[in-house]
Amino acid sequence: xxxxxxxxxxxxxxxxxxxxxxxxxxxxxxxxxxxxxxxxxxxxxxxxxxxxxxxxxxxxxxxxxxxxxxxxxxxxxxxxxxxxxxxxxxxxxxxxxxxxxxxxxxxxxxxxxxxxxxxxxxxxxxxxxxxxxxxxxxxxxxxxxxxxxxxxxxxxxxxxxxxxxxxxxxxxxxxxxxxxxxxxxxxxxxxxxxxxxxxxxxxxxxxxxxxxxxxxxxxxxxxxxxxxxxxxxxxxxxxxxxxxxxxxxxxxxxxxxxxxxxxxxxxxxxxxxxxxxxxxxxxxxxxxxxxxxxxxxxxxxxxxxxxxxxxxxxxxxxxxxxxxxxxxxxxxxxxxxxxxxxxxxxxxxxxxxxxxxxxxxxxxxxxxxxxxxxxxxxxxxxxxxxxxxxx
Amino acid sequence: xxxxxxxxxxxxxxxxxxxxxxxxxxxxxxxxxxxxxxxxxxxxxxxxxxxxxxxxxxxxxxxxxxxxxxxxxxxxxxxxxxxxxxxxxxxxxxxxxxxxxxxxxxxxxxxxxxxxxxxxxxxxxxxxxxxxxxxxxxxxxxxxxxxxxxxxxxxxxxxxxxxxxxxxxxxxxxxxxxxxxxxxxxxxxxxxxxxxxxxxxxxxxxxxxxxxxxxxxxxx
Numbered sequence: 075x076x077x078x079x080x081x082x083x084x085x086x087x088x089x090x091x092x093x094x095x096x097x098x099x100x101x102x103x104x105x106x107x108x109x110x111x112x113x114x115x116x117x118x119x120x121x122x123x124x125x126x127x128x129x130x131x132x133x134x135x136x137x138x139x140x141x142x143x144x145x146x147x148x149x150x151x152x153x154x155x156x157x158x159x160x161x162x163x164x165x166x167x168x169x170x171x172x173x174x175x176x177x178x179x180x181x182x183x184x185x186x187x188x189x190x191x192x193x194x195x196x197x198x199x200x201x202x203x204x205x206x207x208x209x210x211x212x213x214x215x216x217x218x219x220x221x222x223x224x225x226x227x228x229x230x231x232x233x234x235x236x237x238x239x240x241x242x243x244x245x246x247x248x249x250x251x252x253x254x255x256x257x258x259x260x261x262x263x264x265x266x267x268x269x270x271x272x273x274x275x276x277x278x279x280x281x282x283x284x285x286x287x288x289x290x291x292x293x294x295x296x297x298x299x300x301x302x303x304x305x306x307x308x309x310x311x312x313x314x315x316x317x318x319x320x321x322x323x324x325x326x327x328x329x330x331x332x333x334x335x336x337x338x339x340x341x342x343x344x345x346x347x348x349x350x351x352x353x354x355x356x357x358x359x360x361x362x363x364x365x366x367x368x369x370x371x372x373x374x375x376x377x378x379x380x381x382x383x384x385x386x387x388x389x390x391x392x393x394x395x396x397x398x399x400x401x402x403x404x405x406x407x408x409x410x411x412x413x414x415x416x417x418x419x420x421x422x423x424x425x426x427x428x429x430x431x432x433x434x435x436x437x438x439x440x441x442x443x444x445x446x447x448x449x450x451x452x453x454x455x456x457x458x459x460x461x462x463x464x465x
Numbered sequence: 466x467x468x469x470x471x472x473x474x475x476x477x478x479x480x481x482x483x484x485x486x487x488x489x490x491x492x493x494x495x496x497x498x499x500x501x502x503x504x505x506x507x508x509x510x511x512x513x514x515x516x517x518x519x520x521x522x523x524x525x526x527x528x529x530x531x532x533x534x535x536x537x538x539x540x541x542x543x544x545x546x547x548x549x550x551x552x553x554x555x556x557x558x559x560x561x562x563x564x565x566x567x568x569x570x571x572x573x574x575x576x577x578x579x580x581x582x583x584x585x586x587x588x589x590x591x592x593x594x595x596x597x598x599x600x601x602x603x604x605x606x607x608x609x610x611x612x613x614x615x616x617x618x619x620x621x622x623x624x625x626x627x628x629x630x631x632x633x634x635x636x637x638x639x640x641x642x643x644x645x646x647x648x649x650x651x652x653x654x655x656x657x658x659x660x661x662x663x664x665x666x667x668x669x670x671x672x673x674x675x676x677x678x679x680x681x682x683x684x685x
Contacts, residue, residue, distance in 0.1 A: 209496075218492075230499070234492040248491055268602075350494060412564060 087159040096153050099144060103129075106143075115297040117215065125192045127151075147189070154185045170453065173446025180438030187431025198349055198423040199409060202357035202376070209354040209383075211404075211423040213347035217305055219323060220345055221251065222330070225338045236347070240307050252336045256310040258320055261292040264306035266326045278322065279308040283331040283342075285322030307344055311335075349423075353382040353402060358390065362413035374411045376419040393421060403427065552650075552657060555681035557674040560584060575661075577670055582663030584675075588655050596621070596649060599658070600635055603647050606662070607639040624676075626650075628683035636672070644668045646675050650682065657682075 107123035124146030130139030198211035223231040246255040306324035323344035330343035356379040363373040375394035399406040409422035560573040571586030601611035638644040644665040650657040
């Protein structure tokens with residue numbers, strides 16, 4: 075019985091039919107996802123169709139999703155299993171098939187690389203005005219609730235809670251904080267304005283800080299690539315014996331809100347997610363070169379000073395188009411620039427530990443195909459020689 | 466595949482997936498004190514009605530100043546402020562463009578005698594609270610008390626841009642050195658707010674440039 079099942083599974087996972095079906099499904103997935111970019115924008119489409127095991131359909135008003143088509147991870151994962159299983163069970167190693175095996179191994183590296191990129195790649199941006207120094211980059215889309223213990227006169231202790239945890243509606247307990255954080259409401263996109271007499275019949279959830287004076291209303295979530303959602307949340311802080319109050323937090327509020335508890339000073343802010351680095355960048359100058367006699371951009375470049383916290387690194391780097399700075403596992407690309415007035419430069423910061431895998435994969439594919447071609451060529455020549463000799 | 470090989474494969478796969486889950490963890494770290502409270506500054510639309518409530522000490526005026534971390538730049542890419550404007554205008558040569566926030570459609574600064582003025586252009590759908598409430602909102606931003614509707618309207622000057630668009634202009638001075646030159650333009654179903662805020666001495670010098678700027682406003 076068990077053997078039958080194993081044979082059945084092996085037959086299924088090694089079958090060429092599975093390969094064909096998966097390839098057809100991936101074509102359909104790419105086609106539908108491309109069309110849906112009109113509605114959702116590229117980022118959301120990537121999440122919905124490719125960085126998921128299933129494409130989910132969420133009925134309006136329902137909090138649940140129904141899987142309607144396999145997602146990128148499932149199709150890619152099955153292709154990976156299919157390819158590996160076929161090699162393990164079907165192919166017997168022969169020198170004359172070495173090229174094909176190397177090419178297939180390259181394909182496996184490509185699939186694994188794409189999975190790792192989806193799992194591990196993080197993208198941030200870093201906006202710098204001339205003379206400004208920063209040791210952190212900010213996310214393009216993600217937000218975090220930052221509770222900072224500012225008691226120490228020299229350093230700040232930061233607790234950063236991702237917005238996905240605020241959305242779970244469960245109390246959050248952080249060991250180093252003497253209070254619980256209880257999310258009361260989260261608006262993924264919100265409109266904030268000053269509260270007026272007309273809003274009296276809709277009392278605020280907030281009880282402390284600036285919140286009671288501000289009216290926050292949920293707004294439709296935007297999927298446009300050139301727009302950004304500006305969320306707002308109500309969070310209650312509860313100590314062991316009493317509530318510290320409910321705060322309205324939002325990146326739309328001008329500055330963090332302050333409070334003191336148990337002999338410590340804190341600030342609370344809902345801000346763009348930050349990634350701190352063990353080094354800092356200072357923008358020395360920015361250059362927007364144009365072709366002589368025209369406004370046509372020729373080059374955008376930023377001259378930055380890179381200083382590591384341990385003092386081992388202190389150098390000047392020029393970052394310009396197609397010439398990023400790679401340092402500390404991060405890549406800094408020239409992304410945007412505003413050269414009007416004093417101006418500012420924006421660097422795109424990418425962390426992708428698996429960035430080399432597509433290159434390795436392409437080399438393996440090319441090498442494998444070349445070997446296969448040469449083996450076939452030599453075989454053909456060898457076959458031809460006796461025939462020619464006989465003639 | 467032997468069972469040992471199979472388990473190694475699954476452990477490696479599980480490790481990769483767990484590695485990918487890191488992004489949703491609470492982070493805890495220590496950093497040197499930062500000088501500025503925060504680089505992310507939001508914008509809020511004006512109140513639908515009523516005056517400006519009291520802000521906590523040191524809090525920037527809500528709906529007035531600051532920039533969001535999403536820049537608009539020369540090189541394209543994402544910008545929430547890159548929405549299509551239905552109006553255009555000519556900026557005086559001594560005004561310096563600033564980074565647009567998420568809400569600003571125009572953002573400039575002007576400097577004279579070591580004094581700095583901030584020029585902003587906002588657009589909101591509908592009447593955005595109406596003329597009187599918005600004048601009182603501006604009055605609140607420089608510490609002036611709100612006025613009755615009839616008195617507030619008496620402070621305004623009706624003018625027209627060169628292309629014939631009607632504007633309501635207001636010149637506010639709080640008597641202790643700060644002021645606002647403002648104008649509201651209702652265009653279709655949008656209300657446009659043009660504002661120069663700064664020291665009164667600077668406003669007196671820049672008033673004619675600001676009026677020229679207002680007159681240059683036209684439909685696209």
